[in-house]
Amino acid sequence: MSLGSVPLKYKVSIDREQCMHCMRCIDNCSYGVFHREDDRIIIDSRKCTACHHCISMCPRDAITLKERPVDYRSHPLWTAEAREDIINQARSGKIILSGMGNAKPYPVIFDRLVLDACQVTNPSIDPLREPMELRTYLGKKPSRLEINKKDNGDVELLTKLTPNLKLDTPIMIGHMSYGAISLNAQLSLAKAVEKTGTFMGTGEGGLHEAIYPYQKNMIVQVASGRFGVDINYLERGAAIEIKIGQGAKPGIGGHLPGEKVCQDVSCTRMIPLGSDAISPAPHHDIYSIEDLAQLVRSLKEATEWKKPVFVKIAAVHNAAAIAAGIARSSADAVVIDGFRGGSGATPKVFRDNVGIPIEAAVASVDQKLKDQGIRNKISVIASGGIRNSADIAKSIALGADAVYIGTGALIAMGCRVCGQCYRGMCPWGIATQRPDLVERLDPEVESEHVANLIRSWTLELSELMGAAGINSIESLRSNRSRLRGYMLDEGTLDVLQVKPVGA
Amino acid sequence: MKKIEIDAKGIHYTPLNEMIREAVRDGAEEIVLNNVIGQRFIADGLKGDVTITINGVAGGDLGMFMNGPTCIVNGNCDHAPGNTMDMGTIIVHGSTGDAAAHSMRGGKLFVENNIGYRGGIHMKQYEEEHRPVLVVGGTAHAFLGEYMAGGLILVLGIGKEEPIVDRGIGSGIHGGMIIVRGEVEDEILGIGARKTDFGEEELEMITPYVEEFCEHFGKDPSGLLNMNYTCIVPASTRPFAGKYTWE
Ligand code: SF4
Ligand code: SF4
Numbered sequence: 001m002s003l004g005s006v007p008l009k010y011k012v013s014i015d016r017e018q019c020m021h022c023m024r025c026i027d028n029c030s031y032g033v034f035h036r037e038d039d040r041i042i043i044d045s046r047k048c049t050a051c052h053h054c055i056s057m058c059p060r061d062a063i064t065l066k067e068r069p070v071d072y073r074s075h076p077l078w079t080a081e082a083r084e085d086i087i088n089q090a091r092s093g094k095i096i097l098s099g100m101g102n103a104k105p106y107p108v109i110f111d112r113l114v115l116d117a118c119q120v121t122n123p124s125i126d127p128l129r130e131p132m133e134l135r136t137y138l139g140k141k142p143s144r145l146e147i148n149k150k151d152n153g154d155v156e157l158l159t160k161l162t163p164n165l166k167l168d169t170p171i172m173i174g175h176m177s178y179g180a181i182s183l184n185a186q187l188s189l190a191k192a193v194e195k196t197g198t199f200m201g202t203g204e205g206g207l208h209e210a211i212y213p214y215q216k217n218m219i220v221q222v223a224s225g226r227f228g229v230d231i232n233y234l235e236r237g238a239a240i241e242i243k244i245g246q247g248a249k250p251g252i253g254g255h256l257p258g259e260k261v262c263q264d265v266s267c268t269r270m271i272p273l274g275s276d277a278i279s280p281a282p283h284h285d286i287y288s289i290e291d292l293a294q295l296v297r298s299l300k301e302a303t304e305w306k307k308p309v310f311v312k313i314a315a316v317h318n319a320a321a322i323a324a325g326i327a328r329s330s331a332d333a334v335v336i337d338g339f340r341g342g343s344g345a346t347p348k349v350f351r352d353n354v355g356i357p358i359e360a361a362v363a364s365v366d367q368k369l370k371d372q373g374i375r376n377k378i379s380v381i382a383s384g385g386i387r388n389s390a391d392i393a394k395s396i397a398l399g400a401d402a403v404y405i406g407t408g409a410l411i412a413m414g415c416r417v418c419g420q421c422y423r424g425m426c427p428w429g430i431a432t433q434r435p436d437l438v439e440r441l442d443p444e445v446e447s448e449h450v451a452n453l454i455r456s457w458t459l460e461l462s463e464l465m466g467a468a469g470i471n472s473i474e475s476l477r478s479n480r481s482r483l484r485g486y487m488l489d490e491g492t493l494d495v496l497q498v499k500p501v502g503a
Numbered sequence: 504m505k506k507i508e509i510d511a512k513g514i515h516y517t518p519l520n521e522m523i524r525e526a527v528r529d530g531a532e533e534i535v536l537n538n539v540i541g542q543r544f545i546a547d548g549l550k551g552d553v554t555i556t557i558n559g560v561a562g563g564d565l566g567m568f569m570n571g572p573t574c575i576v577n578g579n580c581d582h583a584p585g586n587t588m589d590m591g592t593i594i595v596h597g598s599t600g601d602a603a604a605h606s607m608r609g610g611k612l613f614v615e616n617n618i619g620y621r622g623g624i625h626m627k628q629y630e631e632e633h634r635p636v637l638v639v640g641g642t643a644h645a646f647l648g649e650y651m652a653g654g655l656i657l658v659l660g661i662g663k664e665e666p667i668v669d670r671g672i673g674s675g676i677h678g679g680m681i682i683v684r685g686e687v688e689d690e691i692l693g694i695g696a697r698k699t700d701f702g703e704e705e706l707e708m709i710t711p712y713v714e715e716f717c718e719h720f721g722k723d724p725s726g727l728l729n730m731n732y733t734c735i736v737p738a739s740t741r742p743f744a745g746k747y748t749w750e
Pocket of ligand 1: 014025060061
């Protein structure tokens with residue numbers, strides 16, 4: 001017998017009274033939910049992904065969308081999702097592919113941490129009146145400085161400093177490759193980081209010519225597929241990041257399906273047109289922490305030790321030990337990508353089940369580095385599921401030097417987290433290479449939206465710091481005493497090195 | 504022709520590379536490095552039209568990201584010579600460690616004797632000028648050409664009864680071609696690899712590389728230019744295409 005169809009995920013309807021028959025929804029939906037028959041708009045709800053493009057463009061607010069309009073018999077274990085995944089796999093015999101970050105309702109540690117503020121005994125600082133120092137330097141810091149005092153009173157620095165990245169705000173944009181996202185999307189992000197004095201990652205997709213003007217704000221990525229990596233690419237970047245793992249899919253590689261490898265993507269990645277771009281799970285020249293140190297040094301050597309090299313790992317159980325190993329290589333920063341990190345395409349079983357939350361990972365990495373007396377040797381960048389300035393403040397208080405945002409920046413350009421990025425039909429022109437869709441995204445406008453987001457969060461960050469009587473981001477870093485855990489278990493509080501509320 | 508000699512004895516790789524770069528900037532066309540003993544990253548990221556002769560044993564990642572130069576090693580090489588190399592030639596009068604020609608995108612690597620594990624892994628090609636070639640005179644260990652996405656690996660098996668005995672040849676291969684002299688047992692092919700016929704066209708394709716190999720190492724090509732080869736190609740150019748269903 002046939003398994004039949006599963007109930008609709010979303011039900012779209014049009015308020016026919018409101019509708020003015022402008023037909024915009026038909027043009028807007030790249031999934032083909034709407035079509036016209038004579039004078040009537042016919043709706044095929046099964047095709048809907050809840051991307052909201054039609055809703056956002058409807059001049060009459062006539063479109064309604066409802067999630068799961070059909071009930072199953074409720075059951076706490078056999079959720080609709082569990083049942084539907086089984087039906088899907090019973091039909092296909094395949095791995096379920098998904099998009100965006102972890103979609104399981106694990107408790108969010110950020111939401112169980114509260115920040116401190118000053119009252120009476122210590123004054124808060126008004127950011128309007130007092131300068132707030134948000135400038136962040138990423139890279140190695142010397143454990144001590146040797147100076148030479150000259151007769152005329154000048155001091156001469158004898159210690160040789162290693163190159164650092166100078167950020168005007170501790171907010172950077174994480175690696176999303178050209179190929180996974182469109183060129184217009186990447187261009188918008190690039191313009192935004194230039195405007196706000198910060199940096200973004202290229203992802204493992206090479207550097208398109210159109211991004212060259214922003215190369216001083218780009219962190220170029222070297223991943224296991226080595227796509228687009230050559231000496232010119234390395235020389236263009238402000239810093240180089242070795243990608244070992246990704247929070248959305250720790251332990252596995254990735255691949256860009258051949259359909260997405262169009263002419264432009266092909267030359268940026270330096271692979272033939274239409275061929276699959278497969279990044280193996282490990283770098284096959286890195287099978288140990290010593291090999292990693294070797295890759296770090298090979299990149300340093302190739303660029304004459306002029307650029308910081310970052311290493312990005314997924315947040316896993318032994319992230320702290322790995323980070324300590326990385327700190328002992330010549331690497332300048334370690335990026336920890338938590339299990340809520342986004343991805344264009346990830347096997348669902350990985351997205352939802354593998355890895356640990358960024359909050360715990362950052363805290364344990366910071367603590368381990370401090371315990372071993374090597375915290376100055378490396379900067380820590382937190383990423384994966386950072387939604388607002390409070391998450392950033394909490395990440396820094398837990399021990400991060402800076403953060404990467406990804407999904408947040410995409411939402412600032414229209415993304416509605418529909419999770420269908422792997423299909424390449426993103427109606428917002430973000431996760432697609434289809435020219436008509438890419439065209440919808442205007443880099444001038446969207447870069448301003450992304451820049452605004454970074455500015456807002458930077459402002460809020462300085463307010464939060466001021467309220468806590470802190471005038472420099474350095475004093476917030478790893479300052480766990482300004483955090484309290486609310487309804488967190490003792491074990492987690494212990495890992496975070498945070499006291500419970502009231503204590 | 505400007506020729507420079509450097510005594511590498513006791514010099515760390517960073518100053519050594521600086522000296523090489525300096526020499527190239529000064530217009531050297533030939534650099535001879537004597538007493539090399541395991542210094543890594545020689546010619547790493549080096550651009551230009553220069554020939555570097557390395558007398559001794561080259562350390563890991565020789566010619567990594569290199570774009571143009573020629574390196575001649577009179578000795579063995581540690582792991583991954585030609586790693587992510589773009590263009591240029593590396594000639595090894597000896598054997599190499601693991602991951603030789605890892606992720607190589609262009610240029611040529613000739614190894615007189617043997618290579619270690621994972622040779623030519625994830626080699627890839629791009630347009631005409633970026634078609635990497637790895638030629639091995641002796642044999643290769645397991646996972647030769649794994650995840651290969653383009654280019655050519657040629658194993659000549661000179662002096663060997665069986666050219667390759669290790670398993671996993673071309674596992675995950677989705678582009679390019681591996682050609683091995685003699686027979687290759689089915690059991691040692693990796694998942695995603697299959698054998699095809701070696702024809703006149705293939706012979707014609709490998710002839711210049713065989714000749715160049717013989718020229719570098721002073722060997723006679725006549726016994727190597729025949730139809731006694733096995734071709735290994737991807738079973739599909741889209742090994743992952745059928746693996747997924749949508750959420
Ligand atoms: S966009 Fe709104 S008003 Fe226009 S046709 Fe669609 S539902 Fe009607
Ligand atoms: S980028 Fe596009 S496809 Fe991906 S979740 Fe956002 S709206 Fe959906």
